[in-house]
Amino acid sequence: MADEPQHTHVHSHQEEENKRYCWVCYASDEDDETAPWVKPCKCRGTTKWVHQSCLQRWVDEKQKGNSTVKVNCPQCGVEYFIAFPNMGQLMLFLDRVDAFIYKVCPFVAAGVVVGSIYWTAVTYGAITVMQVVGYQEGMGVMEQADPLVLLVGLPTIPVFLILGKMVRWEDKVLRLVRAAVSRLPFLKYILPAFRHEEGGGGNGGGGGGGASTTAVISDPVNATRVLCGALSLPTLATIAGRLFFPSAQDNLTRTLLGGASFLVVKGLFKVYYKQQQHVMQSRRKIIDYPQDPPPPPPTATTTPHSSSSDLPPSSPDDNTQEGGEG
Numbered sequence: 335m336a337d338e339p340q341h342t343h344v345h346s347h348q349e350e351e352n353k354r355y356c357w358v359c360y361a362s363d364e365d366d367e368t369a370p371w372v373k374p375c376k377c378r379g380t381t382k383w384v385h386q387s388c389l390q391r392w393v394d395e396k397q398k399g400n401s402t403v404k405v406n407c408p409q410c411g412v413e414y415f416i417a418f419p420n421m422g423q424l425m426l427f428l429d430r431v432d433a434f435i436y437k438v439c440p441f442v443a444a445g446v447v448v449g450s451i452y453w454t455a456v457t458y459g460a461i462t463v464m465q466v467v468g469y470q471e472g473m474g475v476m477e478q479a480d481p482l483v484l485l486v487g488l489p490t491i492p493v494f495l496i497l498g499k500m501v502r503w504e505d506k507v508l509r510l511v512r513a514a515v516s517r518l519p520f521l522k523y524i525l526p527a528f529r530h531e532e533g534g535g536g537n538g539g540g541g542g543g544g545a546s547t548t549a550v551i552s553d554p555v556n557a558t559r560v561l562c563g564a565l566s567l568p569t570l571a572t573i574a575g576r577l578f579f580p581s582a583q584d585n586l587t588r589t590l591l592g593g594a595s596f597l598v599v600k601g602l603f604k605v606y607y608k609q610q611q612h613v614m615q616s617r618r619k620i621i622d623y624p625q626d627p628p629p630p631p632p633t634a635t636t637t638p639h640s641s642s643s644d645l646p647p648s649s650p651d652d653n654t655q656e657g658g659e660g
């Protein structure tokens with residue numbers, strides 16, 4: 335008699351243990367007696383059991399339509415083992431083919447892209463050779479050369495042009511000229527663009543009061559600009575050679591002379607442009623907000639070319655622009 339209540343207590347405790355609750359919909363056996371259950375992981379207690387259909391829905395949500403995504407239990411981290419019915423040999427084969435294509439396609443696409451770039455480079459190299467030494471001579475050279483040499487040599491032409499374009503020799507020249515001017519002041523009369531260079535500080539604060547002390551003009555390498563500049567160099571060199579060296583003994587010499595002179599002239603414009611930019615930046619001034627009644631429109635003081643008004647007249651603005659584009 336005394337054991338009776340204890341027995342019922344144990345019984346009810348066991349019942350409580352065996353009672354299944356779905357951790358997705360919180361329903362128990364009593365709520366739905368027909369729904370199939372599954373215990374898919376190492377979890378014990380309240381998250382041990384789950385409805386088959388509830389878990390399928392949850393897996394669908396995690397996979398988002400991609401049935402190859404692995405899904406783990408959010409509590410114990412065990413990966414759910416999802417079994418598929420055997421659909422026969424053909425289905426197995428098609429499944430493998432599908433997976434293979436899925437894996438291989440990125441490599442094929444990358445190969446096509448790399449191959450296209452390579453053949454574009456070969457074509458560019460061949461065109462450049464004919465452009466530089468002349469059509470007949472270029473064809474002759476390439477017909478006599480080893481095909482392997484051509485396949486390796488021609489695509490390196492655009493590569494070297496681009497690498498050469500990355501060398502910023504104008505910056506070095508600019509720094510050298512600045513250093514020379516600050517050391518030898520008489521150069522200021524030969525190079526009027528550098529007359530604002532005051533000592534080694536690099537800030538041309540001598541001209542106007544309250545100029546900024548650090549006139550830093552960021553000049554990042556622009557990929558498309560480098561590409562266009564490098565690949566148009568042979569054409570520009572050919573044009574310059576025909577214009578300025580028509581009496582050169584052969585096409586190669588003429589193009590080399592034209593290219594060299596083009597690079598030098600363009601470089602000098604660039605040095606000048608950068609120096610003027612530097613001067614402009616170091617002599618800039620932030621102006622007062624106009625009070626009412628407003629003074630005459632201060633457009634002249636806000637345009638970038640205002641500071642060039644007190645520069646020597648031997649430097650027209652269109653030259654400055656041209657030098658910057660090249």
Ligand SMILES: [Zn+2]
Nearest residue numbers: 356359385388
């Ligand atoms: Zn459920």
Ligand SMILES: [Zn+2]
Nearest residue numbers: 375377407410
């Ligand atoms: Zn679990």
